[in-house]
Amino acid sequence: MNPILFRIAIAGLSLLSMIASSNDSIAADAAAASADNPYVKEALTNIDTLEASMQEARAKEIDVTREETVVWFAKEFLKFADWDEDNQDAVAYLFEQYAPYKEDKDKLAAEIPDFQRKMVVKILNDGIAELSSVIRGDIQRRPVNKVDWQNIEVGDNMLLSNGKPIFLYDYFSKSVGRPLTDTNVYNDHLGAIFHGGENLYPAEHDRAINSFLLKQDRTFDQELLREVTEISDSNVGFLIYWNQGIAEWVEKLEPEVRKGRSTFTGFDIDNPLVREVWGTIARETGALTKGKKVTQLGYILANEPHWHSIASGWTRRTGEMQQISSYTLNQFREWLRKKYDGDLDRLNKNWVSQFTGFDAVEIEIPISAQTRGTPMFYDWARYSMDRAIDWYTHIQGELRKGNPDADTHVKNSTHLYTDNNRAHGIDLEALTELTSMIGDDAKARPTRRSYPNEPEAWEEHYAYCWEELSMSYDFMDSVSPRKIHVNSESHFLSASRWRKLDLSVEYVESVYWLATLQGMDANMAWFWARDPDGSPEDRLEGELNFADLALAGSFVGSTNQQPHIANAYTQVMYDLNSFSEEIIALRKQRRPLRLFHSETSAINKNSHMTEQFSIYEKLFFEGIPMGFATENIIKKQDNRSWDGILVYKTEWVTESELNALQSYLDQGGTLIVDSEKSLSKNEYGQPHDKRLKQSKGNLIVLKGNESVSQVRDVALAEVAESRPDVTLAEENGSDHKGCHWLAVKQDDGSYLMSILNIGKNNAKLKLGLKDGTRISVTDLFTGKSVEPEFDLNSKGVSLLEIKSL
Missing domain, CATH: 2.60.40.1180 (Golgi alpha-mannosidase II)
Structure with a gap:
């Protein structure tokens, strides 16, 4: 067995001296209540054995941080198992909330206590075995580079603790209501990042910055404001702008304010009153929280923004983008006027319409999926992206009036980049470039989605689905290569559409190494919802009825029921931090080959991103960090940062994209194009009246009948000198x-x-x-x-x- 995998199963984080002794007594009482259980007996014996070995190791000046965490999680989950055993009806109700578990809810509720106890025994056994190997000198391991949660330095392109690169970890939406001073929840084992927006339901929750702060007379609700201004400032943290609700007084003044809403943006972002309200909130809260540690990881400008405007069953059920406001329509009309330089005849020809003026343009939203590939669809999809960019530019601008040094990011759902759909309003490149940090909640998974639960392409070759994680991370880092990267809701351990109770520690180690090597500097896993006594957090007790149905089913099958996974997550972060300097050295290399990305083709084509992944996948295993080029990257970044650009199945590009590629060739760049079909059409499907010329550069246009492997080989040959020795x-x-x-x-x-x-x-x-x-x-x-x-x-x-x- 690979030694690092062996270690991940057992490793541990140092127990903070300030953790209340009452926590140990609670664990002892819980263990006593189930003392006749054979797994509990074995676990308690193993704890004694491991603690004795730890004492021996300390005498030899061997770091036992990893083992301290093993013991901590062992005691916690023995307590959790007892709570679950004593409250089987409540646990069965929680299993019922997740559709794939509903039918077997009683069976699972009966089995989960001993499942957790078995896993506790396993992590303890593995911990004993590894520490024995260390004591004997069979293996040598580095001491853990522990996080100094109170003294994090935000560097140019990395976070620092005690002068060394550090990768921060915690859980998002963490045991809601627990203060930062509660060391049963905020500690090295679970992470100790301040969560400035953890209570996501209801909308008027504390700590998050939301529209209910501002009253109609434009004064602040002081009680709600104190939840922001009186937060502890001892630890590194973040604040979030929570956009799901809107104050009643706004809705009374603007009856259209809910038109064009989405899941987590509950109002029309084009509404002038909304822009005033949120601009004021951003500006004033920025000033009030300026310089605080709780903003070191930035202000999250939005939680998973999207505006899915293609007609579909799920958007109809949730009410997302079922109509647009008059403000949105009028701004779209003005956008079209500028896009077409006032040429109404060209618009009517493109749209096959007979509008009498730009002010008379109409469009049906949600839009039919069958319109994809038409000029009307392109115009709407591109405008939807541009209006979101304008909204976040406005909010960030107002924030920085109050706090000029404010770091910002958006919790972007990266599947909106890697998926084929493009009628969602999110331009990942533009939003990544806009903010001062990279933000996301990227996902990976070792199992297929729970619904429709059909075979997926990745299963044929891979241990887990890594496409969204890797492709989006390489893309964002190519757009903004020197920005700190914060995944504020990492869905590597569970998500709304997948759960795996027998998740492996090897998967946990692999996926966190992959994400960190590809740029992730801080992550908050989804999610920690156990109170210290073992009960689910307050939101998950009693009858569950949330606007977001996914939350009700999030507890079961998650880390909260898997001691080996909770331990593995912390252990892999210990290992990453022990080798933080090596990881930084590996990931700051040049990206010699760039894959050209065009949102123009992505908007117009039904399977553009699937095709892009097929070539990215072939290049991913060749020993070079993959990169991307876009029109803006070519224009704004030093073209010597790469050796060549590959264009693959990218037929639709704007004239300005084509001009950027020509400029790259004019400067002597190397461009490989997969066929004559690529770069042949403009955004409306019309043939370009000019083609690229070699100029000072090297233009290689393939025949178009090459396999994806042959295209890869041609591209690699052009960057051979930059491949590793x-x-x-x-x-x-x-x-x-x-x-x-x-x-x-x-x-x-x-x-x-x-x-x-x-x-x-x-x-x-x-x-x-x-x-x-x-x-x-x-x-x-x-x-x-x-x-x-x-x-x-x-x-x-x-x-x-x-x-x-």
């Missing part, structure tokens, strides 16, 4: 690679290398150097020498030092 050969029983790897040369001439096997098969690997020099390889997780040829299990993680002999 290290080589990796992989055999996994298929012709599909599964090991994502990166290597970087260090100052002493050695090479640092990471390998993640995200393939579904185990892999036989062979390492080498391009020049054929013999090498020595050291496993940095254990300090032990390994052969250049070795096996790496599916979901395995390896971090190596390679030296030439």
Whole structure:
């Protein structure tokens, strides 16, 4: 077993000295109540054994932070299991809230207490075994680089703790109502980031900044305001602008204010009164919270914004974008006037319409999916993106009037980028460029969605679905390469559409290494909802009736019922922080090959992003960090930052996109185009009247009949000089690679290398150097020498030092 995987199952975070002793007594009482249970007996014996080993290790000056966390989670989950056993009806009701578990709710409620106890025994057994290996000297491991939660430094492109890069971790929406001073919830084991918007229901919740703060006379509700201004300022944290509700007085003055609403934006963003209200709130709360630690991770300008405007069953059920306001329609008309330079005849020709003026333009919203690929659909989809950009530009601008140094990000749902649908109003590039931090709530999953629960393409080759995570992270980092990246609601452990009670610790380790290597600096996992006595948090007690139905079913099958996963999450963050400098070195490399991205093609084509992923996937396992280029990236960034741009199945581009590519060629750039069809049409499907010329650069246009593998090989040949000196050969029983790897040369001439096997098969690997020099390889997780040829299990993680002999 890979030593790091072995360690993740048991590792631990140091127990804070300030954790109340009452917590231990609660755990002791809970254990006594179930003392006859064989798993409890074994767990208590194992705790004693592990604590004795920890004492021995401390005497030898061996760091036992990892084991302290194992013991903490063991005691907590023994307590949780007892609560679940004593409250089976309540637990069965919670299982009932998640549709896939509903039928078996009573059976699952009866089984979950001993399931948790078994997992407690497992993490303790593994902890004992690993610490024994450390004490014997069989393996050497680095001490944990612990987070100093009260003294985080926000650097240019990384977070720092005690002068070293640090990756922050916690849970989003964390045991609602618990103050930051409650060390049973805020500690090294669970994370200690201040959550400035954790009570997401109802809309008038505390801490989040919302529209109910401002009264009609334009004064603030002082009681609600105190929830923002009197928060603890001891720890690093974030504040969130919660947009789901709107004050009644606004709705009375503006009856249209709910038209054009979406799930988490409950009002019309084009409404002048809404813009005034939210501008005032942003400006004043920015001034009131200026310089506080609780804003070090920024102000989140929105929670998962989207405006899905294609007619569908789910949007009809939720009321999302079922009509637009007169303000939105009039602004769309003005947008069209500018887009068409006042040429009404051209608009009517494009739309096959007979409007008598731009002021007479009408459009049916929600729009029919059958209109995709038409000029009308393109105009609406592009306008919907532009109006969202304008809204967040306005809110950020007002915030910075009150707090000029305010860091900002938007919790973008990254699947809106990687999915094919484009009628949702989100331009990920523009919003990433707008804010000072990268923000998202990207997902990954080791199982298919619970509904429709049909086979998915990734299952054929991979251990988990990584497309959304990796592709969006590489894209956002290409857009804003020097920004701190905050995933404020990471859905790697569970989500509304997937749950896995037998989740593996190997998956947890792999996905967090992948996300961090691809740029993630802080993450808040979804979600922690246990109060210290083991009961679900207040929101999840009693009858559950939420506007967002997903919340009611979020508890079951989550980390809250899986001690091995709660432990694994903390352990992998310990490991990442122990090797934080190495990770920064791996991820700050150049991205020599850029895949051209066009929102124009994405809007018009039914499967554009699926096609883009097919070439991205082929390039992902070749030892280079993947990058993207867009019109704005070409215009605004140093073109020497990459060696070549690849255009793949991108038929629709605007004239300005085409001009940017021509400018790149004029400066001597290398451009590989997959066929003559790419770059051939404008945004309305009309042929461009000009084609690219080679100029000073190197224009390579392929025949168009090449396979995706052949296109990959041509592109890699053009950037060969920038590929690493290290080589990796992989055999996994298929012709599909599964090991994502990166290597970087260090100052002493050695090479640092990471390998993640995200393939579904185990892999036989062979390492080498391009020049054929013999090498020595050291496993940095254990300090032990390994052969250049070795096996790496599916979901395995390896971090190596390679030296030439």
